[in-house]
Amino acid sequence: MNLRFPIHLALAALALAVATITPTVAADTPDPAADAKAFRDYFATKFPNVKLEDFANGPYAMDEDMRRQWEEKEQFAPYEFSLDMGKEMFAKPFKNGKSYADCFPNQGIGIRQNYPYFDAKEGKVITLELALNLCREANGEPPFSYVGDEMAALTAYMAFTSRDKLFNIEIPDDPRALEAYQNGKRYFYTRRGQLNFSCATCHVQNPGERLRAEILAPALGILNAMPIYRSEWGGMGTISRRLTTCNSQIRAVPLEPQADEYRDLEYYLSYVSNGLPISGPGSRP
Amino acid sequence: MTTTLDGFAATRRLILKGAGAIALRGLGVISVSVTPVFAAANDKYPEDAFRQKGAADAIQLLYGRTAEASDKVKLDAPEIAENGAVVPISVSTTLTEVTSIAFLTSENPNALAAVYRIPPGTMPSVANRLKMAKTSDVIVIVEAGGKLYSATKEVKVTVGGCGG
């Protein structure tokens, strides 16, 4: 008896949330190219003074006072140590004599913009973080934690060698690739956690606004800056770290790093940011 | 815009009036002839000054005198710190014979954050990054020609640099 009331309230809240949003009928056949255009147009309209490529600089593109603090930090960026560590790790051979360079096209240099990609053989999306651990395992090395400093350092170095290259995510003519894309999109817009937030609630509807003390980054270009040194963390974070902590913040239990949903989400978000430059590693508040 | 309160000897508190008007008052009576404790020639770490809670006490221990606000001291700090853990703050001045520059934040557990000695031939201009526990005045002191000059600016902090 006691419990019915709050549950009803929660239900009512959900119903209300659903009912008051302008209903639109979503087409059931995904059209990634049209999605990407609509996505870019939305942000271009919302922030008419921000240049397209500047969205890769996140909240710093939207606030002058913050931008100045960032430019000052970039004079000698806090990710510098991670970058050096990544460079060193990348060059160091595995016990079997091979190295990361052997696992990647172009020896792993300047290729960040092509990740994630859909692997037809595996039938799934391969992110850069996953590819790095697959490389390690194929060479008899234990995988790194997806949320740890080593993975951040390696991806920082690989992003750095790819700076200013434009995201170039391909969706091959394969229904499974399209399904992964659609799955990522669904994850992006799905409300979750006790706060009933989706990724879009913060990063589409309210970028540039302050949520508590943070200025929310726009979803467009949000992965271009990864990995990031966050002052709040006092250290580096991978894409996996960012996604899992986003979930915790809205009181949703994070999935395991590199779960299908997260990889598909990365696929979707990177695809709709096609044409924007890699700016990582980045620094953020 | 300078206010000095020389008769106000009974209090050890730092008195700040607005952003420009500033009166820094130390312990008891101050003799103008006190030699600065702090000079570029002396490289001893000023441990006691760093232990003081308030800005006035720290300045008193460091220099043995008070500062006057000067528009020749240019303090550059953000309006709102993006994160209190890393607040970029820099200072430059057109004053000559600068021997040291000190940075203080009035609301930190210990006010004094950093002191830089400027030997002859080094420019009176420093940029650094400081932690701020909460919204507070940032005070910069420039020691030039044996006198102290200051500039103050409030920096809003929404995420403190001292918490977890």
Next chain:
Amino acid sequence: MASTIRVRAISSGETTEVQVLIQHPMDSGFVKDAKGEIIPPHFIQQLTFEHDGRNVFIADWGAAVSKDPYVKFSFKGGNKGDDLKMSWVDNKGETDNTTAKIQ
């Protein structure tokens, strides 16, 4: 082990601009760890820069300097290829030093 000190010292002919970033926790002694225990203070207290046999800059730092501290200053003189020596010591007596070439 890699040096904790990263330096950029660039000569413009008349002056040399020095930027330094140091890897150091700069624990203030006011922060608690995940278990709720105070992390003891651990911070760099003094950083000195020497060029041509004399100190060109001395930084005295308290616990309020940010983690992985940064400082920028300039001095008159300094030619491309000159040595710039720097060293730091923290409150636990740990120390590191490096010598950079002015560019």
Next chain:
Amino acid sequence: MNMTSHVVRLFSLGLVLMSATSAPAATSEADFSTAYAAAEAADKEAGRLRNQWTVTAEALADAKKAADKGDFDRAVASAKEAEALAKASIVQATSEKEAWKNLEIR
């Protein structure tokens, strides 16, 4: 944003009301076991839907802690709170199966 905060407020209101009213008289270990099992089952279902809430896990942990101390009133109250939260997360996951499309930029 207004819509969202509204929803959040309603959710929180629900929880406040719940904790204020759910304080039944003497409860036993058996009551706790039943309530806890129900909450765990609901949270597991939310897990199958890939939509668990952190607050559910917190309430479950709180229930267990109280039961370990022999405080079954509190243990049952926390377990019921956990169940309510888990059920709300299931409702959310179910309605979002279609509702997500309403947020899409197109």
